[in-house]
Amino acid sequence: MTKPKIAQKSPAPVQVVAGKTYYWCSCGESKSQPFCDGSHKGSGFSPVPYTGEKDGIVYFCACKQSSNGVLCDGSHKALS
Ligand code: FES
Numbered sequence: 001m002t003k004p005k006i007a008q009k010s011p012a013p014v015q016v017v018a019g020k021t022y023y024w025c026s027c028g029e030s031k032s033q034p035f036c037d038g039s040h041k042g043s044g045f046s047p048v049p050y051t052g053e054k055d056g057i058v059y060f061c062a063c064k065q066s067s068n069g070v071l072c073d074g075s076h077k078a079l080s
Helices: none
Strands: 012-016 022-023 049-053 056-060
Touching: none
Parallel strands: none
Antiparallel strands: 012 056, 022 049
């Protein structure tokens, strides 16, 4: 597996807590999008940690094409 799977073509809004660490799924195979559920095992992908900066909604990337790390940058709009 060299490219991540497109889990969905829209961001995944999540209410995060300041100081809490989340593990974003980079492979796209997790059933618990946008977070890792261990499905990446053997794929060469690894979860990416993200620590909440403040309490509030964060739009995580779910298409796995973002150039803004774990966060949505609108790249999903270019996917057919
Ligand atoms: S399930 Fe995708 S990185 Fe863990």
